[in-house]
Amino acid sequence: MNVNELETPSILIDLDIMSRNIAAMQERCDALGLAFRPHIKTHKIPAIARLQLAAGAAGIACQKVSEAEIFAADGFDDIQIPYNIIGEKKTARLMDLAIYNRISVSADSQTTVDGLSAAAKKAGVPLRVLVELESDQHRAGAPVARAVALAEAIAGDENLHFAGLLIYPSDASIRPTLLEAIALIDEKGIGIDVISGGGTGAALHAHEVPELTELRVGTYVFNDWTTVKRGWNTLENCAMTVMTTVVSRPTEDRAILDSGSKTLSGDSYEGEYGYIIEYPDARIYRLNEEHGYVDLSACANRPKVGEIVHVIPVHTCVVTNLHERLYGVRGGEIEVEWPVAARGKVW
Numbered sequence: 001m002n003v004n005e006l007e008t009p010s011i012l013i014d015l016d017i018m019s020r021n022i023a024a025m026q027e028r029c030d031a032l033g034l035a036f037r038p039h040i041k042t043h044k045i046p047a048i049a050r051l052q053l054a055a056g057a058a059g060i061a062c063q064k065v066s067e068a069e070i071f072a073a074d075g076f077d078d079i080q081i082p083y084n085i086i087g088e089k090k091t092a093r094l095m096d097l098a099i100y101n102r103i104s105v106s107a108d109s110q111t112t113v114d115g116l117s118a119a120a121k122k123a124g125v126p127l128r129v130l131v132e133l134e135s136d137q138h139r140a141g142a143p144v145a146r147a148v149a150l151a152e153a154i155a156g157d158e159n160l161h162f163a164g165l166l167i168y169p170s171d172a173s174i175r176p177t178l179l180e181a182i183a184l185i186d187e188k189g190i191g192i193d194v195i196s197g198g199g200t201g202a203a204l205h206a207h208e209v210p211e212l213t214e215l216r217v218g219t220y221v222f223n224d225w226t227t228v229k230r231g232w233n234t235l236e237n238c239a240m241t242v243m244t245t246v247v248s249r250p251t252e253d254r255a256i257l258d259s260g261s262k263t264l265s266g267d268s269y270e271g272e273y274g275y276i277i278e279y280p281d282a283r284i285y286r287l288n289e290e291h292g293y294v295d296l297s298a299c300a301n302r303p304k305v306g307e308i309v310h311v312i313p314v315h316t317c318v319v320t321n322l323h324e325r326l327y328g329v330r331g332g333e334i335e336v337e338w339p340v341a342a343r344g345k346v347w
């Protein structure tokens, strides 16, 4: 089927660009001697993860247990969940996966560790636990002293296995913290199997953190307007576009797209909600649920009502999660239609 036969809005993936992105990140990790663990939260599609494994990835990362359940059911058996899994129901589901698969998970508090230990004990299967170190992002993650105490607690727990350290994003600035944590854990005679870093931007600096043994990267597979604006790659590396129709031209300077926040997501970068390939000087400056507002005042050429345009979204991972399917396109033809299998799997 020709891509122009699709209704809008539709989410297109340029297969040549995606393949190049997959190969380039794998080559980068291979050259640095790093195990590569693609984070599937960007595509949520087992068939794409299979392409990443075929290129040489060691396993996958999923952000939530429900995502991991989808991928485990599809045959993926080495899954890391870099997240604090809290609550008996969730830890029991995690252990159901850990009985049959190589599962690892992260923790940044004793409360998380205690819950994992109790679940592992109940299941009768040891669980691999990484300690998340705090990064410059100041999201989850323990400061060094707590991370070392957690490593000791995990290593001393007969239900758990201390699998190493995890950082997100693993920018070069985290190296002093990482070195301090490694030295203190070493002093206690505790072995560190894995030092897992991550992030599409951080991947560019992975050689500056030679202690890393593994990289988790997600967004690189499609890339988006944010990764371009941050200078991590260029428009030529953006595989995902939102094919959308101009449904109104209320004024000379304004166009309205049939893509709003339910299509493009509410994420913005410096006040913009995407980049229109055909009209580089246009600005998507506001979204309602089903309306995208475009400022055309800087454009020499302007679109007509009914014209189809292609938008590079601000944040590809959230766009994936909003849609039932993605269309893989090559040479203007739809080569594959993927259901987004782990769409909405956030629990």
Ligand SMILES: Cc1ncc(COP(=O)(O)O)c(C=O)c1O
Residues within 6 Å of the ligand: 039, 042, 082, 168, 198, 199, 200, 201, 216, 217, 218, 219, 220
């Ligand atoms: C814990 C963790 N690891 C890895 C990634 C992958 O980062 P990116 O999508 O920038 O490649 C993310 C992204 O949110 C993350 O939260």
